[in-house]
Amino acid sequence: MAQFEALYGRWCRSPAGWFEVVEFALIGPELVYESIDKVRLIRERLKTAQSWQKYYADARRRDLEFEVRKVAYELELPSELAPIHAVFHVSMLKKCIGDPVSILPSEGLGVDENLSYEEVPVDMLDRQVKRLRNKEVVSVKVFWRNLVEGATWEVEADMKSRYHHLFPSTPFPT
Template sequence: MTEKVRLVRDHLKAAQDRQKSYADLKRRPEEFIVDKQVLLRVSPMRGVVRFGAHGKLSPRFIGPYEISERVASHVLDPESLDLDTSLSYSEQPVRYLDTKVRSTRRKDISMVKVLWSNHEHEATTWETEDSMRAKYLHLFQKWSEWET
């Protein structure tokens, strides 16, 4: 039995090495030049609504953005972010700034402009009011108390 397991591992290792050699042929180092334009790859996370689309229709790239300067390395200040053990952080909405109604052919969709935390500069996005109420009800409770 031990010999069979070793044989299977050897076959898996050979297959992985072969696939890696095929993938390495297409890899190349990227060189970015100042004043050129690039698209940024978006890595969607489950449950996070960004850029206005869900599922299959959510964009894989956003932009184009112009490269303003070349930076040797980018180091995050660990005190500015609350990282957990998996080295990730969760964005939390600070408050909503504005509301609007987007009309489609069959229905009206209430949208809210949300200010998000954990950014060097303030970042806002338009989100559907229903999804924000479902996830962050405390935002709307505070505003309703202030309005009365």
């Protein structure tokens, strides 16, 4: 494909095609034939350049071969974890050297059939009041039973509505 055609999406009209046949007499047939020869020479040199580019590209080109790799593993899970899909992509798995002491039985964790459990607050550790533009937001630091981080800040009004038994009759000091 010629560069002009690649750039503009159509053939380049040579200067010979710019003129009507009747205009040949005005310009002179030598000029028209000379421009046609130059266009022919340009096309030949473009073809030569393209063939050299193809030669160099083909010399460096090599066929790619890919090997098939195993990217999924199927785990053998205990019967109580049957609802979990047992096939995992390798990017989701991490190498773990198990410690038999740290393995907990799944019966005592309170795991439901859908493998979820309810976090249970154990104690209120702290209380803080944040002042916004027009109101105050009271938060309490709650220590949870199964949470890895241990404690989180929660809105006091929400915690009182769900776990009123944790709040003492005397308020926290501010």
